[in-house]
Amino acid sequence: MKRLFNFNLPPLLSVGPAALFLTVFFIAPFAIIAVYSLMEADPFGGVRRAFSADAYIQFLFTRDWDGNLQFDLSYLNIFWRSFALAAGATVLCLAAAFPAAYYIATQPRRRRGLLLLLITVPFWANLLVRTYCWVLILRDSGLVNGWLIAFDLISTPLPLMYTDGAILVGLTYTYLPFMALPIYASLEKTDWRLIEASRDLYAGHRQTLARVVFPLARPGVIAGCIMVFIPSLGAFIAPSLLGGGRNLMIGSLIQLQFSSSRNWPFGAASALILLAFVLLLLYLWRRRSGRDGRDDGESIW
Amino acid sequence: MKTILKFLILFLPVLPALPVMADKLYVYNWTDYTAPQLLEKFENEFGIDVVLDTYDSNETLLAKLKSGGGNYDIIVPSHNFVPIFIAEGLLQEINARDMPTLGNISDKWLNPPWDRGNVYTVPWQLGSTSFTVNTDVYRGAIDTYEILFDPPPALRGQIGMFNSPDDVTAMALIYLGYPLCNESAAQMKQVRDLLVAQKSHVKVYDSDGIKDRLVSGETHIHMNWNGYSFRARQEKPSLQYAIPKEGLLSWVDNLAVPKNAQNPDNAKRFIEFFMRPRNAALQSNFAGYDSGNANATRYLDADKKSAPEIAVPDGASLVFSETCSTQAIALQDRVWTDIKK
Numbered sequence: 001m002k003r004l005f006n007f008n009l010p011p012l013l014s015v016g017p018a019a020l021f022l023t024v025f026f027i028a029p030f031a032i033i034a035v036y037s038l039m040e041a042d043p044f045g046g047v048r049r050a051f052s053a054d055a056y057i058q059f060l061f062t063r064d065w066d067g068n069l070q071f072d073l074s075y076l077n078i079f080w081r082s083f084a085l086a087a088g089a090t091v092l093c094l095a096a097a098f099p100a101a102y103y104i105a106t107q108p109r110r111r112r113g114l115l116l117l118l119i120t121v122p123f124w125a126n127l128l129v130r131t132y133c134w135v136l137i138l139r140d141s142g143l144v145n146g147w148l149i150a151f152d153l154i155s156t157p158l159p160l161m162y163t164d165g166a167i168l169v170g171l172t173y174t175y176l177p178f179m180a181l182p183i184y185a186s187l188e189k190t191d192w193r194l195i196e197a198s199r200d201l202y203a204g205h206r207q208t209l210a211r212v213v214f215p216l217a218r219p220g221v222i223a224g225c226i227m228v229f230i231p232s233l234g235a236f237i238a239p240s241l242l243g244g245g246r247n248l249m250i251g252s253l254i255q256l257q258f259s260s261s262r263n264w265p266f267g268a269a270s271a272l273i274l275l276a277f278v279l280l281l282l283y284l285w286r287r288r289s290g291r292d293g294r295d296d297g298e299s300i301w
Numbered sequence: 302m303k304t305i306l307k308f309l310i311l312f313l314p315v316l317p318a319l320p321v322m323a324d325k326l327y328v329y330n331w332t333d334y335t336a337p338q339l340l341e342k343f344e345n346e347f348g349i350d351v352v353l354d355t356y357d358s359n360e361t362l363l364a365k366l367k368s369g370g371g372n373y374d375i376i377v378p379s380h381n382f383v384p385i386f387i388a389e390g391l392l393q394e395i396n397a398r399d400m401p402t403l404g405n406i407s408d409k410w411l412n413p414p415w416d417r418g419n420v421y422t423v424p425w426q427l428g429s430t431s432f433t434v435n436t437d438v439y440r441g442a443i444d445t446y447e448i449l450f451d452p453p454p455a456l457r458g459q460i461g462m463f464n465s466p467d468d469v470t471a472m473a474l475i476y477l478g479y480p481l482c483n484e485s486a487a488q489m490k491q492v493r494d495l496l497v498a499q500k501s502h503v504k505v506y507d508s509d510g511i512k513d514r515l516v517s518g519e520t521h522i523h524m525n526w527n528g529y530s531f532r533a534r535q536e537k538p539s540l541q542y543a544i545p546k547e548g549l550l551s552w553v554d555n556l557a558v559p560k561n562a563q564n565p566d567n568a569k570r571f572i573e574f575f576m577r578p579r580n581a582a583l584q585s586n587f588a589g590y591d592s593g594n595a596n597a598t599r600y601l602d603a604d605k606k607s608a609p610e611i612a613v614p615d616g617a618s619l620v621f622s623e624t625c626s627t628q629a630i631a632l633q634d635r636v637w638t639d640i641k642k
Contacts, residue, residue, distance in 0.1 A: 043627045044360055044385075062635065065490040074642040135510075141517050161519075162505050244505035245464040248641040260467050261634040262627075 037268035047264050055269035075253070075270070079277070082250040085164060085239075086232035089171035090179075093228045094221065096172070097179035101220070102213070104180075105187035116184070119177050127174065131241050134170055135161065138242070162244030170238030175231060179224035186220030187213075222285075230278060250274055324349040326567040329365075329373040331554070332357055334426070336587035343574055349567050366391045366559055373559055374568040377425050380553040381624040383415040392421045393560045395569055402576035409613075410553065410593035414621070422555035423572055426590040429613065430468055430550045430622075433511075433530040435521040437539040446476035446545050449522060450499050457502045461514055461523035464506040466637040467625070468524070468550070469496065475548045475620055482625035489632040493639050500640055515540055528589040531610040542610045548620040549613070553593070585611075 037055050039047040062072035104115045122130060137143045140157040148154045160166060194216070198208045236251035245252070250270065257267030328335065332355040340351045354373070356362050359382040365371050367389065378386055386392050397403050397419040403411070406424065416422045434443045439455045441448070448456060450473065463469055471481050473492045483489050504520055512533045514520045525533070530542035556575065558568040574580060581592040582600030591611050598606060605611055613619065625633070
């Protein structure tokens with residue numbers, strides 16, 4: 001008995017917690033969502049124990065006002081809008097975070113700690129509060145319009161709030177640290193002699209950046225892009241506060257189905273379809289970088 | 302022997318927590334909706350311990366009672382859910398007509414369609430959903446939904462709507478003169494057309510931060526609840542609450558006693574106690590809503606006594622929101638997706 005313990009427990013102990021964590025917090029909820037998406041909606045919210053594929057049919061087909069089933073792009077359109085905004089936020093984050101991360105990585109060791117701390121400072125305040133601050137900055141009577149009017153640059157306030165641009169600003173602001181930190185982590189390990197070597201071989205600033213620094217930062221860039229893109233897709237607070245709820249995003253669509261539309265199966269199906277899209281995207285991405293003959297993604301996957 | 306001793310030692314600390322046969326009243330009410338002074342006064346007068354628990358939606362309340370959970374003595378369902386609770390056999394008769402204090406309730410709120418004869422319920426708090434207008438910006442008459450759905454130039458692009466399909470479609474249906482919870486595709490298509498056309502004038506769909514947007518001038522006309530409109534006017538006097546002639550969307554939350562209540566007599570005592578004018582006023586002063594109690598007005602705080610938002614004007618035609626069928630909700634969801642796709 002004792003020997004069995006000595007032999008079996010250590011591997012079980014080491015794998016057990018992770019396996020348990022994944023089962024309880026990932027596989028089980030995922031299974032519940034999958035089962036719910038294939039059930040009938042209960043009139044007061046929740047589901048009935050009866051099989052129904054209606055939720056998936058509803059995603060692509062809708063009854064028109066005369067009751068005929070027809071192909072409908074509404075939900076795909078909502079998905080497309082969310083993907084476009086998430087991609088936009090990812091690009092903006094990359095453009096802002098790369099120079100910042102590069103700058104921090106080239107600082108003396110002692111200063112780096114302080115600068116990294118400053119990047120994480122916004123996390124100390126609640127996300128809702130921080131997003132609401134953007135409302136105060138962007139609204140008609142807000143800071144930006146107030147200054148522009150005070151300096152006589154405009155006479156009527158610019159419509160900054162309740163636009164896709166405002167959502168983009170909000171998403172970029174929220175997820176910027178998720179891009180900056182992994183890029184910094186990659187650059188920090190850089191052997192700076194490589195850059196000297198590049199210079200010695202008559203590469204200009206641009207060439208050095210494109211052929212030496214950027215490839216070195218690639219794992220961090222990929223990790224950062226994934227960590228910004230995926231949460232942006234399902235973002236809920238920025239679209240509803242800064243976008244003014246004028247257009248549905250995936251996050252608000254799913255939320256709506258679980259609340260006033262009382263259609264849990266469709267909400268669950270939407271969440272699963274979103275997951276499928278994301279997995280497909282990641283798969284394509286990975287296959288492409290595989291074909292390039294690089295496996296620098298390996299360290300993150 | 303040893304086991305028994307262990308058992309005793311383990312459970313000894315729990316013993317004082319077991320009921321000491323004290324009289325209790327378990328109240329289950331919406332969050333932030335029960336005046337603490339009211340419960341305190343009841344406890345002092347009757348020597349009954351009141352335990353308050355809270356929920357955030359009628360659906361939560363229904364689910365909890367249906368699963369047999371809770372053991373509550375007092376619950377507060379909204380008028381549109383009362384028929385469901387009665388049909389599901391979840392309420393017991395309280396026969397409010399036999400209560401001497403029922404006479405304080407205004408005739409308007411007695412014998413309501415959802416509980417004829419007040420067999421199961423009495424009103425707790427009531428209010429309405431309409432819209433608030435900045436009368437400095439728009440000086441015309443505000444007693445019609447027309448200025449919300451087909452706005453005059455001064456209000457174009459200045460509209461704030463709720464971000465909830467049920468309230469928005471209900472309001473559009475009242476404006477068009479159709480029944481609520483509409484199951485007719487043809488009529489709901491007109492609702493869709495109306496709301497899609499309105500969208501170009503709407504600045505924001507958001508049910509939070511309404512007061513802030515109205516006071517800062519971000520929107521000059523905004524769908525609103527009566528209590529919020531009252532608070533907005535305290536900060537900006539030009540903000541007036543509209544009582545539309547097409548009909549005012551109204552709600553009533555009601556006191557009721559669940560079938561499996563442990564202390565039904567205490568519950569009835571509480572209901573009778575609440576309908577005394579001073580006690581109803583205590584609750585209204587806390588929550589800021591009318592209690593439907595005709596004699597409570599004189600005990601209200603000065604600012605609430607004269608507020609046009611709080612007491613429903615006599616001539617107003619009231620439309621009570623309903624609990625919609627699955628088909629009506631599906632159509633409503635279609636309308637909403639069409640507006641926001």
